[in-house]
Amino acid sequence: MNCERYLDLLSARLDGALTQEEERELMQHLQDCDACRAIARELEDIHSALADATRVQPPKELAQGVMERIRAQRTARRTSVRRLGTLAAALVLCVGLYPLLRAMSPVGNTGMVMEAADAEAPMQSARYAEQETAADGALLDTAAEKGKASGQTQNSQAASRNTQEYKYACATQAKKKLRLSDTDGFGKTEAWVLDSVQAMEAFLAPLDGETLSEVTREYDAEFFRTGRLLAVVVREPSSSITHEVTGLDEVRVWVKRRVPQAGDSDIACWLILAEGDECFGSARALDVEWIQE
Amino acid sequence: MTEQELVQRAQKGDEDSFARLMGENETRIYNLTLRMTGNEQDALDLAQEAFFNAWKGLKFFKGDSSFSTWVYRLATNACIDHLRRKKRRQDISVSMPVVDEEDDRPPDIPDERYAPEQVLERKQLRQAVTRGLEQLSAEHRQVLIMRELDGLSYQEIGQLLGLEAGTVKSRIARARLALRKILVETGNFPPGPSS
Ligand SMILES: [Zn+2]
Numbered sequence: 001m002n003c004e005r006y007l008d009l010l011s012a013r014l015d016g017a018l019t020q021e022e023e024r025e026l027m028q029h030l031q032d033c034d035a036c037r038a039i040a041r042e043l044e045d046i047h048s049a050l051a052d053a054t055r056v057q058p059p060k061e062l063a064q065g066v067m068e069r070i071r072a073q074r075t076a077r078r079t080s081v082r083r084l085g086t087l088a089a090a091l092v093l094c095v096g097l098y099p100l101l102r103a104m105s106p107v108g109n110t111g112m113v114m115e116a117a118d119a120e121a122p123m124q125s126a127r128y129a130e131q132e133t134a135a136d137g138a139l140l141d142t143a144a145e146k147g148k149a150s151g152q153t154q155n156s157q158a159a160s161r162n163t164q165e166y167k168y169a170c171a172t173q174a175k176k177k178l179r180l181s182d183t184d185g186f187g188k189t190e191a192w193v194l195d196s197v198q199a200m201e202a203f204l205a206p207l208d209g210e211t212l213s214e215v216t217r218e219y220d221a222e223f224f225r226t227g228r229l230l231a232v233v234v235r236e237p238s239s240s241i242t243h244e245v246t247g248l249d250e251v252r253v254w255v256k257r258r259v260p261q262a263g264d265s266d267i268a269c270w271l272i273l274a275e276g277d278e279c280f281g282s283a284r285a286l287d288v289e290w291i292q293e
Numbered sequence: 294m295t296e297q298e299l300v301q302r303a304q305k306g307d308e309d310s311f312a313r314l315m316g317e318n319e320t321r322i323y324n325l326t327l328r329m330t331g332n333e334q335d336a337l338d339l340a341q342e343a344f345f346n347a348w349k350g351l352k353f354f355k356g357d358s359s360f361s362t363w364v365y366r367l368a369t370n371a372c373i374d375h376l377r378r379k380k381r382r383q384d385i386s387v388s389m390p391v392v393d394e395e396d397d398r399p400p401d402i403p404d405e406r407y408a409p410e411q412v413l414e415r416k417q418l419r420q421a422v423t424r425g426l427e428q429l430s431a432e433h434r435q436v437l438i439m440r441e442l443d444g445l446s447y448q449e450i451g452q453l454l455g456l457e458a459g460t461v462k463s464r465i466a467r468a469r470l471a472l473r474k475i476l477v478e479t480g481n482f483p484p485g486p487s488s
Contacts, residue, residue: 011466015440017447042473042482049415049422050441058323062337063315066344070308073349190378205381235374237350237367265353267370285382 003029003036010040014047073292178211179239180269186233191253191286194229197221199283203231207271215273228280232272232288239268248286256291300360304351311351315344318361321443322368328438329372331427339375343368365443366453369435376431418481425475433468440465 009026012018018026030037180186186206194200200219204212219229232245232253240263244256294302294310296317302310322343327336347354347364354363426434439445439453447458447465454461476482 007470008463008466011469012462014469015447015462015465017462039470039473042476043469045418045482046422046469046472046476047441049419050426050437052415053419053423053442055320055324056327058319058340059333059337062319062323062340062344063312065337065341066315066348067308067312069341069345070311070348186374186377186381190381203381206377235370237346238353240353259352263353265350265355265357 003033006030006033006036007039010036010043014043176215176271176273178207178215178271178273180207180233180271186235186269186271189235189288190231190233191288192231193248193280193282193284193286194231195280195283196224200224200229200231226277228276228278230274230276230280232274233269234272234288235267235269237265237267238263239266240264241268243270243272245272245274246291248280250281251284251287252289253286254289254291256293258293296360297356300351300354300356303348304354311348314360318364319344321361322364324442325365325368325438326372328423328426328442329431329434330375335375339371340368342371346371362449362453369439369453373431373435421476421479421481422472425472425479425481428475429468429471432464433471436461436465437468437472 006026006029009018009022013023013026030040192199192203194203197216197220201216204215207215219227230245230248230253232243232255234243234255238259240260242258242260244258246254246256248254294313296314299310299314303314319340323336323340326339326343327333330336330339343364346367347360350367354360358366426437429437435454436450439450440447445453447461450456450461451458456464473482477484
């Protein structure tokens, strides 16, 4: 007897989702099949046990904590200038430790600056679109964007825009940004320094095969001999929000977040990759420090 | 004041209106995060994260769904992220040492194997089912919570998770059978011929 199908019907029956025809068929089977009858009873028990599962009253801290964060955010906006000071200090430290490596890097001190914006709706982020199309109009069309061609242009534009802030950042030679679908297996916000093929593959495991190989084929053991990869995953309530990764230290990466006045309410998840050298340090998870703009 | 009016005020930055929206939704959201994580601290953190994200994303909220559906969705995402992140930390740590593994302790699951009764009291069964729920995969747990605890339709669950209603239907069936299997394994149901 093919009980498999009846098990599906048993479940659907609990949800009141059977057609009359299915209902008749199921009843017929239950008359003949002890096993399914037993399972039917147990599924009903589970169903009613779940139905009277009591609702727990949330603790008072829930709402209080959220309101505190909202107030803190309001205050933080006013002090963001001071936090940039901290960033500069952290970046000086980073450079101070590896001045020679940075000097040898072909890109020099253009700064590590990346942006992520909606690949499908470039017009919603005028500033971004302008910048990217100036560098390479084709970039916006692909899910896995290769930044190499436009990297230097964009970097130098960004750097000249904000020379003071970024001139101490670790050098990067290329970057990618990928828009992930909502269900990709990354955390909401994750940042890692990856220092080996193995670490990279473990981190990127949630990507589909094609995207994965597109990323991984560029970074082999040879790359990781001196190279490092900084990977940042962010998820936002809107694809119109843009990001700029401005620097990192031992435990943190600073991400500047730009929220436009208007935009879409689609949830957008980005994977931002930056190449670096030993300046990035060894493999580890980083906390993301947001700089609100 | 209607939900819509509260949303409009909150969108203009009125924190009190947002607090009221939160008050209307916090029980449902907290119970979702609690069932998903099986842990009060995580449940609190994730519920707060969902509401804080709602506040931050409010200016983009256009009212194409109700606020409560939207927050529910944010909370669902936060839970799934949290559970994946936990798993990923374990996976990635295989190739690198990670200092902070504090929240990766295995869940404290009491051993139910020796429950003497075959027919349990309602309350006992309810507790066993709640514990069994925590042992399910996140995907299974999620759809069962949405269907059984929050009474969402296949259609609604499908919209939240981006799945066809038919997929939701069969995932729920598999989830129920998986939960039943756990209850058999923990001695809460008698081992049947097909288990
Ligand atoms: Zn049968």
